[in-house]
Amino acid sequence: MNPVVERISGSLIREIAGKRKVGSIDLGLGEPTLLPTMVFLERALAKSEGLGLKYTVNAGDSELRASIASHYRYPQLSTADNVCVTTGSQEAVYVTIKALLDPAHDELLVVEPAFPAYAKMASLEGVRCRTVSMDAADDFAFDAQRILNAVTSRTRLVVICSPCNPTGRVITGEQARKLGHGLLARGAGPVYVLHDEIYREQTYIEEAGHFAECYPHTIVTNSLSKSNALTGLRLGWTLASAEITAALVKTHAWVTSCASTFAQRVAQEIFSTPGALLEHARWYREQAASASGVLERSGLRFVRPEGSFYACVQLAEGTSSLAFAHRLADEFDVIAIPGIAFGPCMEGWLRLSWVCVLDQLAEGVSRIERLNSATGAASMQVSSTS
Amino acid sequence: MNPVVERISGSLIREIAGKRKVGSIDLGLGEPTLLPTMVFLERALAKSEGLGLKYTVNAGDSELRASIASHYRYPQLSTADNVCVTTGSQEAVYVTIKALLDPAHDELLVVEPAFPAYAKMASLEGVRCRTVSMDAADDFAFDAQRILNAVTSRTRLVVICSPCNPTGRVITGEQARKLGHGLLARGAGPVYVLHDEIYREQTYIEEAGHFAECYPHTIVTNSLSKSNALTGLRLGWTLASAEITAALVKTHAWVTSCASTFAQRVAQEIFSTPGALLEHARWYREQAASASGVLERSGLRFVRPEGSFYACVQLAEGTSSLAFAHRLADEFDVIAIPGIAFGPCMEGWLRLSWVCVLDQLAEGVSRIERLNSATGAASMQVSSTS
Numbered sequence: 001m002n003p004v005v006e007r008i009s010g011s012l013i014r015e016i017a018g019k020r021k022v023g024s025i026d027l028g029l030g031e032p033t034l035l036p037t038m039v040f041l042e043r044a045l046a047k048s049e050g051l052g053l054k055y056t057v058n059a060g061d062s063e064l065r066a067s068i069a070s071h072y073r074y075p076q077l078s079t080a081d082n083v084c085v086t087t088g089s090q091e092a093v094y095v096t097i098k099a100l101l102d103p104a105h106d107e108l109l110v111v112e113p114a115f116p117a118y119a120k121m122a123s124l125e126g127v128r129c130r131t132v133s134m135d136a137a138d139d140f141a142f143d144a145q146r147i148l149n150a151v152t153s154r155t156r157l158v159v160i161c162s163p164c165n166p167t168g169r170v171i172t173g174e175q176a177r178k179l180g181h182g183l184l185a186r187g188a189g190p191v192y193v194l195h196d197e198i199y200r201e202q203t204y205i206e207e208a209g210h211f212a213e214c215y216p217h218t219i220v221t222n223s224l225s226k227s228n229a230l231t232g233l234r235l236g237w238t239l240a241s242a243e244i245t246a247a248l249v250k251t252h253a254w255v256t257s258c259a260s261t262f263a264q265r266v267a268q269e270i271f272s273t274p275g276a277l278l279e280h281a282r283w284y285r286e287q288a289a290s291a292s293g294v295l296e297r298s299g300l301r302f303v304r305p306e307g308s309f310y311a312c313v314q315l316a317e318g319t320s321s322l323a324f325a326h327r328l329a330d331e332f333d334v335i336a337i338p339g340i341a342f343g344p345c346m347e348g349w350l351r352l353s354w355v356c357v358l359d360q361l362a363e364g365v366s367r368i369e370r371l372n373s374a375t376g377a378a379s380m381q382v383s384s385t386s
Numbered sequence: 387m388n389p390v391v392e393r394i395s396g397s398l399i400r401e402i403a404g405k406r407k408v409g410s411i412d413l414g415l416g417e418p419t420l421l422p423t424m425v426f427l428e429r430a431l432a433k434s435e436g437l438g439l440k441y442t443v444n445a446g447d448s449e450l451r452a453s454i455a456s457h458y459r460y461p462q463l464s465t466a467d468n469v470c471v472t473t474g475s476q477e478a479v480y481v482t483i484k485a486l487l488d489p490a491h492d493e494l495l496v497v498e499p500a501f502p503a504y505a506k507m508a509s510l511e512g513v514r515c516r517t518v519s520m521d522a523a524d525d526f527a528f529d530a531q532r533i534l535n536a537v538t539s540r541t542r543l544v545v546i547c548s549p550c551n552p553t554g555r556v557i558t559g560e561q562a563r564k565l566g567h568g569l570l571a572r573g574a575g576p577v578y579v580l581h582d583e584i585y586r587e588q589t590y591i592e593e594a595g596h597f598a599e600c601y602p603h604t605i606v607t608n609s610l611s612k613s614n615a616l617t618g619l620r621l622g623w624t625l626a627s628a629e630i631t632a633a634l635v636k637t638h639a640w641v642t643s644c645a646s647t648f649a650q651r652v653a654q655e656i657f658s659t660p661g662a663l664l665e666h667a668r669w670y671r672e673q674a675a676s677a678s679g680v681l682e683r684s685g686l687r688f689v690r691p692e693g694s695f696y697a698c699v700q701l702a703e704g705t706s707s708l709a710f711a712h713r714l715a716d717e718f719d720v721i722a723i724p725g726i727a728f729g730p731c732m733e734g735w736l737r738l739s740w741v742c743v744l745d746q747l748a749e750g751v752s753r754i755e756r757l758n759s760a761t762g763a764a765s766m767q768v769s770s771t772s
Binding site: 001002003005006008031034035036038041042045048049052053054055056087088090091094098099100101102103104117120121124229230231232233234247250251254255256257258259260261262263 | 388442619637
């Protein structure tokens with residue numbers, strides 16, 4: 001068997017999520033609880049009645065590619081040539097890592113806390129992965145200077161997920177520009193930025209930064225999964241220069257051939273309906289405010305969500321987040337993801353998803369607070385008697 | 387950029403297929419011209435109305451996995467644990483090559499003539515690919531002894547597409563058993579067989595061989611693309627031992643996460659409707675017989691299709707299949723794929739798809755015959771004057 005496959009460890013997220021029982025309070029979820037708007041699916045089906053469901057070309061239907069590019073209006077990335085349609089944003093990220101990085105020389109730099117998929121994909125490709133940690137004391141705010149300090153001559157691709165899973169932070173325009181300028185100022189071969197914008201339509205601040213607006217070597221990945229509650233549709237895309245897109249399409253062609261034609265028709269319906277990508281944005285904004293309220297009342301230290309649908313809470317000093325998450329599931333029937341799953345800098349934290357109903361969130365947070373107080377008291381007791 | 391991506395050459399098939407104009411006679415097609423049965427899609431949509439379209443687990447919906455396994459009733463591969471649901475059979479083959487082969491040691495052996503994807507995927511993974519040619523004089527019949535003779539100590543995986551694209555040949559049960567016995571008799575570590583059964587429901591002989599029935603180290607890949615005219619649905623699967631399946635699922639999880647939930651629901655409808663996978667089988671059987679009739683009347687030498695929806699015709703001695711295919715497209719407005727695209731042993735041949743209407747096939751074959759006679763006469767003239 002391929003040793004890179006054997007070496008990849010199991011998922012901590014799945015280990016904890018697997019403890020979910022009927023009736024558990026589930027704050028582990030990484031997908032919307034809203035339902036998708038059926039009319040987009042119905043129209044795609046009606047179209048398929050006459051046309052069947054044949055392959056599209058590898059890069060995706062050219063009308064859809066043009067629609068995606070013109071929707072975002074990123075400078076330099078505004079035509080069909082800048083888009084590769086993929087099987088969800090997972091394949092978009094995978095193909096980007098595979099196509100851009102030469103395992104013999106290049107390194108991936110992941111800005112942590114981060115979803116573990118980027119590092120796992122790098123392992124699968126035999127690509128060295130380094131990480132740079134944002135500062136817990138600064139609520140994990142994106143810090144361009146820290147990232148620049150971590151770039152080496154081997155760094156070929158920097159991955160940033162903003163709005164961020166898990167932290168809920170959003171990079172500001174200022175920090176994005178600072179990072180872009182710094183990378184250009186290095187003068188050597190281009191360092192690409194993969195901006196994972198999968199939570200773009202869950203942004204609750206005004207000054208959000210978009211690398212595609214300020215840095216020429218940007219690859220944006222995105223999908224309909226979070227914006228339109230369509231995780232199971234598996235429709236994503238990349239936005240990049242025509243040259244990079246050609247390399248991505250070539251790779252994508254041998255991995256999955258083309259994205260689902262049905263899913264592409266659904267996407268075309270969504271992109272040609274004004275406001276459809278933002279159909280759930282207001283719900284998320286209101287839910288984010290309510291979730292912040294719940295967390296404020298709990299007395300727990302938490303990172304106020306600026307985007308995505310997570311909030312991170314800090315546990316009592318010295319607490320193992322994995323042990324805490326297991327105990328929380330076993331004894332309190334609450335599922336939450338241990339911070340350590342997102343990098344060492346998030347040890348001692350929990351990631352909570354707040355897409356559930358608010359009563360459940362409040363009850364879950366109250367149980368977390370109870371266990372945390374007990375853990376904190378116990379650890380204080382230990383330190384005072386030792 | 388990753389050099390393995392840069393090195394992968396463009397597709398000859400696409401180069402020729404790209405010459406298609408409105409009104410061209412298209413014998414290049416690799417997908418059914420039939421339309422899918424809408425009721426399966428409609429039922430999947432109705433289910434999605436209540437349930438939404440959430441992720442499934444990475445391996446695919448467990449009910450669907452069980453349905454697939456129990457449909458085929460391969461010994462040892464009859465439970466959900468033996469199935470990984472993928473984004474079409476393209477991802478199924480890709481994940482198999484990626485998970486099973488260690489680029490440092492292992493080689494892929496491709497039985498040619500073969501669809502070029504296997505070798506391209508191996509290149510993409512940095513895996514060495516060797517080929518073994520079936521004999522044109524024997525109409526490219528699958529020959530177990532030839533394959534066994536080509537197996538080396540580095541061979542870890544043998545890829546066989548039967549029913550075959552491009553030859554239309556089907557491996558017999560006898561030859562499959564002979565190959566299986568020979569591989570087991572080697573005694574060293576297992577040599578896996580990837581049996582690409584994507585044309586399984588287009589089989590026109592009785593004694594078709596299935597490796598999963600006679601060889602324990604078999605991975606079967608398949609999809610709904612050809613059987614149910616659902617190429618654009620992107621729903622495929624692997625069938626393999628539980629241990630191998632676990633490795634395939636682990637790889638698949640990071641490449642695409644999970645197959646489309648909508649597509650999985652369509653598949654569940656098809657697998658739970660008796661006879662649905664064979665809904666187009668009779669049409670193909672009749673079309674195969676008619677196509678053979680057309681080719682017989684043409685006087686061209688051709689390989690009688692035992693399966694799939696292609697027939698290969700031999701060109702006049704010394705003809706370059708690529709030059710012929712270009713001239714055929716440019717001067718006769720007929721699209722057919724040059725044999726060289728499927729390996730050197732098919733140089734001097736053309737692959738014809740016969741899923742179009744029969745009048746078009748007859749007209750296309752007649753134009754091929756005309757160009758071939760002219761080419762043959764010209765080359766004879768050249769040889770007699772030289």
